[in-house]
Every structure is written in C-alpha cells, then in structure tokens.
Amino acid sequence: MTVKNAFYAQSGGVTSVINASACGVIETARQHRGKIGKVLAGRNGIIGALREDLIDTSKESAKAISALRHTPSGAFGSCRHKLQSIEENRAEYERLIDVFRAHNIGYFFYNGGGDSADTCLKVSQLSATLGYPVQAIHIPKTIDNDLPLTDNCPGFGSVAKYIAVSTREAALDVASMCETSTKVFILEAMGRHAGWIAAAGGLASEQEGDAPHIILFPEIAFNREKFLKRVQRCVKRYGYCVIVASEGAQYADGTFLADSGVRDAFGHAQLGGVAPSLAEMIKSEFGYKYHWAVADYLQRSARHIASSTDVEQAYAVGAAAVDMALAGKNAVMATIERGKGKRYRWSVGEADLNKIANVEKMMPRHFITRDGFNITEAAREYMAPLIAGEDYPPYKNGMPQYVRLKNVAVPRKLKKRFKI
Template sequence: MPAKNAFYAQSGGVTAVINASAAGVIETAREHPAQIGTVYAGVNGILGALHEELIDTAAESAETIAALRHTPAGAFGSARYKLRGLEENRAEYERLIEVFRAHDIGYFFYNGGGDSQDTAHKVSQLGEAMGYPVTCIGVPKTVDNDLPVTDTCPGFGSVAKYVAVATREAGLDVASMAETSTRVFILETMGRHAGWIAAASALAREQDGDPPHVILLPEVPLDEQRFLDRVRRSVEDFGYCVVVVSEGVKTADGRFLSDQGTRDAFGHVQLGGVAPVVAAMIKNHLGYKYHYAIADYLQRAARHIASATDVEQAHALGRAAVELALAGRNAVMPTIVRESDSPYRWHIGEVALEAVANREAKMPEEYIDGSGFFVTEAALRYLRPLIAGEDYPPYRDGLPDYARLRGQRVARRLAPFGT
C-alpha cells in the first residue's frame, strides 16, 4: 500500500509554541516516508481543508521546519472556526472527507483545544462511515491550560513564564518609585474562564512582601471591599501594591467586571479591559496613583521568553502524535503525564479524543488560597516546573529571527465548497 499523505491544521488562539508542535509532526512524518507521504497544512486551519487551500510542507527546507520550533503564532494560519454537530452540519464534515480523499490524505493531525479534539473525533467517525477511514490524532494546544487529562497544554507554560517575569520586573519598577510616584500597578492577563494564567504570576514571589500582592481570579467573585482593604494594607505594609487580574474576573452577581457599561465621548459602549476598571476602583476609593498594563497578545506570542519545558513538550507532543498514528492508534491525543513535581519528570501518555472533546479542566479549588486573593503552595508546586528553562530563539539585527515559510499551495482538485 503506498504511503498516505497527512493533513495538519492549527486551531483557535495561537501560542508561542504551537509551531514547535508543527515541527514535531512534520519532522517525524519525514522520518517515515514509507508510511506517510507529504504533510499538507491547512491555510488558516480547518478552513484550509474546507476550501481546499493546502500548503505543501515538502517545499519547506529542513532548516525552515526546524526554525518553526522557535517561531511563535500559527505559521500556517489558524482559525476560530468550530464545526457544529454532525447532524446540523454534515456537509462540512463530508467536504473534509472529500478533500482528504482527493489528496490521498490518510492522517489528520489537529492541533488545538477541546473544540478541535471534538472535531477530530467526529471526522474519525464519519470517515469510517463514509468508507474513507482517516487516522485522526489530536495535538493539544491552549494557553488556557483547560484540557483535561493532560498535565498541561503546550502554550500555557510559556504564557505563565511571561506573566511571572513581567510581574517580577514591573514589581521592581513600582517598588523603586512608589515613594513619589505610582503606588498601585495592575497587570491584566488572559483567562476568560479560568485563572491559570493570572495564578502563574504568583511564581514571581520569592519572599514575603514580594509582588504580586493580590491576584484576582475568575473563579472568585470580586468582593470589592475586601479587595480594597487588601490593596490598602499592601501599600501600608510594603509601600506599594501589584495586582494581577484575570480578564475574566466577575462581580458577585456574575457579570464580567470589565462590562461596566462605560461609554466614550460619542456614547459608544467601550469594550475594554478589566484593568482600567480595577484602577478606577482603587483611584476612587483609595486615591492611590496607579498604572496598568494590558499584555493581551504580547503574552501568548512572547516566544522570546518561552519556557524551555513548554517548547520541549510542544515538540514532543507533535512527534508523539505521528508515532501514535504509525502505531495504528486512532481518535486519540497524546498527553503529558506528570511523574513528579521536583525534579519535574514526565512522559507522553495518550487519551481517547472522546474523553477530552469539549471538556474543560478547571483550576482545582485547593489551588486557591483561603483569602481568594492568592494561590496555594500546591498550585505553586504544580506551576513551578512548567516555566522552567529558557529556550531563546536566534537573533538577527537585534530581533528574533523567526521562520518565514514559502507557503507553496497544492493545486486544487475539487470545485469550490458549496458550489
């Protein structure tokens, strides 16, 4: 039987290390030409399959593929595009199979979060039903760290490291000027539903009194008075206060704190960060001078300060995905299995896609401090190894030298989708 080709797609919000997984997939596939032909990558993820827009990764040199390991964001394009259920939307799934068949694709590697694992699972089922079986393997990815079963998700360790480093550095800045300038600094992090990213800022604290002084998590409804008391106490005790706030923090009645109905001069609702809301609260009630930073995409794109552990795991999971496929496994996802915290030991495991699809892993309650404003030692034990190690990209002219793909398209063989 001649080697089948493979299809690889990136899905959802990109990370500092998703391309390291891509490198792991492509490099490993290249090592097995008897079993896997060409790896085609979807332009903008799954949309690339629907629209038959495929990148021929065989046209990329070994050097370029290796450089993906140190290149952030989605080199082939990613998409926020969730295929609906098979019943409502059979046409899209059938189109995927049709494109796979047209390009002799026998392997589908889908690099994404819970939604994507669900899609990969459904494709696996439908291919079987349509008489065109496809080996579907998930590759985990999400800065939100919310996939179940796996110890962590590639992308999270690096954003965690970014946030911890930023907290330590900005903390030193504020500490050194608090006497005559800013008393309160607020760092807004990602994390709409889970506080993992904000929680990681706690790693910056080495000694009592070190920042961060307050962490606001989406898991803990904001008690404004207790929060303000805590800020005031920090300023009184240490001269300043560093607050790390997750974008998803909610009020006691369940609204997002960032949804304040703020309007600009034109009367338009201002969709804005949560940091300015927290800042205004502090200014209005305590009167302290404040500054805030909103890291936004900088945090998840910050390959320059990626966690070496995260990069290694991302690459290893890409490699493992191909190895699972070659071993005849189907509808599974490789996972990280933690053996010990310190030293951090882990190996690659696997889980059925069905068991991870659309399931969200929450931060355990025992990771949140009794005050609700910090994390526990158990959380720190879990988080610490995930940010360990530096893995610097090469630099040219003072800037990271990130990969540029040729991005050669594969000739279309089908009529456009929907015609």
C-alpha cells in the first residue's frame, strides 16, 4: 500500500502558539515516516489547496521546524475562507479532491476555530462521496476560547496572560497619575460573542480596589446608566477607574456598541472601536480625562509573554492529531481535558466534529459576578492555570529570534487553475 501524504493548513486569525501546533504535527509525522509521507502545507490555509499552492515541509531542517514552537503568527499563511455546502459550491470540493488525489494526500489536518471545524467536517463527509476518502482531523486554535467540548483552546492562555499583565501594568500607571491627570483607562480586548478574553483582565486583581474595576462582557447586556454610575463610583472611591471591554459588548437588543458595518469572509461583523465609544460616553457625562488602548493584533501575536501551559497544549494537540489519523480516526478534534482535583492536570482527548462545528461556547453565567461587571472566583480558578508559566523565545541583541521558513513550493501536477 502506498504511504499517503498529509495536508496541513492554518485557518482564521493566527495566535502566538499556532505554530507550536504545526511543529507538533510535522515532528510527529516525521517520527512515522513509514506510515505517513510528506507533510504538505497549504499556503494561506485552505486556499493553498484550492489553488494547488502547496509547501513541502520536508525541505525544512529539523532545527527550523523545532523553532516553530517559539515563533508566533502563521508560518504558512492563514485565511478566512469558509467552504459552502456541496450543493452551493460543488466545484470547490471537487477541486480539493483533485488536488489531494494528485498529491497522494490521505490525511487532512486543519488548524483553526469553529469555522475551520466546519470545513474539516465537510471534507471528511464529502471526500468519500466524491470517491477519494480523506481522514480529516481538526486541531483546535482560537484566542476566543469558544470551541465546545474542550476545556480550553490553544491560543487563549497566552492572550489571557497578555491581557491580565497589560491590565495590571496600565493600572499602576493610571493610579500614579490619577490625582491630577487621567481618571479613566479603557482596554479593548477581542471577543465577538464570548467574553473570555476580556474576563482574563480580572486575573490582574489580587485585593479589593485592584483593577480592573469594570469588565464588559458580550454575554451581559450593556446598560448605559448602570455603567456610568459604576464608573463614577469607582473614581470617587479609588481615584480612578480601569475598564476592560470586550469588542463584542452589546445592548440588550443585540446591537454592538461598535460595529464597523463590514463583514469578513465568514460573515462575521468586523468589530473595533468600543473603547473610544465608551471613553466619549464617559467624557460627555463626567468630563473625566481618559486614555484608551486597543490590544488588537498585539494580544494574539505576543509570543514573548506566552503561557508555557498554552505552548505545551498547542504542541500536544498537533502531535495528537497525527496519532489519531494513524489510528484510523476521522472527523474528530483533539481536545484538552482537565483533570480532577485542586492541582491542575490536563491530557489530550477527542471529540466528534458533528458536535463542534458551528457551535460557540460562551462564558457561563456563574463565571460572571451578579452585578455583571467582573469575574467570580470560579472563573479565576478556571483561568489561572492557563496563563501559568513562562516560555520565552531565544533573544539576540535584545530582540526575540523567530524562524522564517523557506516554504518551498511543491511542483503543480494539475494543468487547470482554480479561481476563488
């Protein structure tokens, strides 16, 4: 029997540890050379497969692949491209199978969030229908931490650490100047529908009065009057008010506080601007001097402050995906399973993609305080282990050293080009 090659691709917004998952996939596949052939990566995600723009990872040295573990962003490029149903766009599926068949690809590893889980499921289901069965394994990745059936998502722990540290450090700055200057600081965090990232700001506090004084979650309807009263109360009591706001903060009718009106390829609203909106709201009501910051790409690319727990888990789910494929598994996702007991332990499990695709995991209500403005002790106990530990990249001349792969293209075998 001919040994099949594997296809690996990165999808959606990248993280500081998604390359650690790539490292886990490639290194593990290399340990099974007699059972799995080359790992061919899609240049810019699934688009690379559709365009037959594949990267031969066998051209990279063991040292370069190992360095992926401490390199942020997507080493092979990512994309936001969601496959429609086969009835809506049969041509894309037929093209994928043509490319996979031409390059002897029998394993499909897709590294991403909920939308890529949906793509992975569709490939697993329809490849057999189209006469070329492919084993599809999903590798979880999302800073939003909103995938179901996994304790947490690789990428979240490091973003949570960044937000918590940034909140604490910025709060110290504001506190030192609040007597004569800034009274309010707002940090805008990512999170469209789930407030996990904003919630991580709550880890910055250790005692009564510590920042953040207010956290805004998408799960809790925004009430302008209630919010402004809390801001005023904090300024009077502590001298200043630090707010961590999720970009997905919304009113009771579901309207976002800040919606650009633009939609991405997945159909999601492009958010951003909740911090300045809140700042102007506060300024017009009280006249307080304010500053705001948008963490944006900084929070998801900050490998220099990554959580070692996050790095280890990202690598582990990549490695496990290969083991699952070689064990004959299909249409599953590698998951993180939390052990019982006070001491944090975790292991890798698996879940059926039918139960994951297009399902979002929100913040449970008992993780949010009754007033809706902060996290509970249960939330703190859940998140604290995920930001634990440091895993610094190597430094040279004061700068972190990240690998740049050669990304050698695989020669095309199909004459027909595919337009997306």
